[in-house]
Amino acid sequence: MIKKNFPIPIYYQIIELIQEQIEKGELKPGDSLPSEREFAEKYQISRMTVRQAFTQLVNNGYLHRLQGKGTFVAEQKIEQTLHGLTSFTEDMIARGMEPGSELIHFEIIPATSQIARQLAIKEYGPVYEMKRIRLADDVPMALETNYISANLIKGLTEQIVNQSLYAYIENQLNFRIDHASQIIESSVANQMESQHLHIQKGAPVMRIQRNTFLQNGTPVELVKSSYRADRYKFMIQMKR
Structure with missing residues (x-):
């Protein structure tokens, strides 16, 4: 759950939410994530915030992007x-x-x-x-x-x-x-x-x-x- 009136930045809450879903097996390697627009609409937050979180998760090796196809859960290291x-x-x-x-x-x-x-x-x-x-x-x-x-x-x-x-x-x-x-x-x-x-x-x-x-x-x-x-x-x- 994303908490807007919370001292932890929203983009970081998104990172923790997705990492937890991956570590618990709720999201598996190869699974696709909602688009930035869909994610933003679901939690009533800005697409820029979602993009920032997704980019960090890509850089950390949790997600990967395929041009024109979307964002997917990466194979774990x-x-x-x-x-x-x-x-x-x-x-x-x-x-x-x-x-x-x-x-x-x-x-x-x-x-x-x-x-x-x-x-x-x-x-x-x-x-x-x-x-x-x-x-x-x-x-x-x-x-x-x-x-x-x-x-x-x-x-x-x-x-x-x-x-x-x-x-x-x-x-x-x-x-x-x-x-x-x-x-x-x-x-x-x-x-x-x-x-x-x-x-x-x-x-x-x-x-x-x-x-x-x-x-x-x-x-x-x-x-x-x-x-x-x-x-x-x-x-x-x-x-x-």
Whole structure:
């Protein structure tokens, strides 16, 4: 219920009302909302106020607009915590989702100077380069490029990569993956990301570089990923 004689601004009450309906499941992903005019007439408020609330909900990822069709409830974002080192497969299983990968590139290449430095190997040394589309319930979530030393992690095949890379490294090769560092920055989708993630070119993405290390400090993996900003968010807990 919208209360006009209330200290909380009306546009913010609209935001809270719609967010609550989404969180309770009264509004589901894909459901259409009334037009700004219909919403304004229903609650006897200005269309400008409704537009302000809808725009904020779009910016916050609760709604999305389709040109000429209206405003709809968006798919809710997957939340990943940043206080532990887990694989994409482990993250999706923990959320009750079906993880998947579509391998679009796999070959051994000579390491560039930058890749060699990140993996602590000689320049031009052999590295696996693999590009995968990471899926959750068959929906593209991320475009991921991995670089791994072929002299360290031996025997990788397309079949292994299509399953769980971390499981192979730890269970089959008996290496212990210990820690990683990550850099996260915002960007916009290029043509390749647009094509493989099913988003518009220029749509917001989160670019992540992860350097993963074994227990003895040896770099085992360099990963460069682009995550859909409309479907993914990261959460970190901090203690003083």
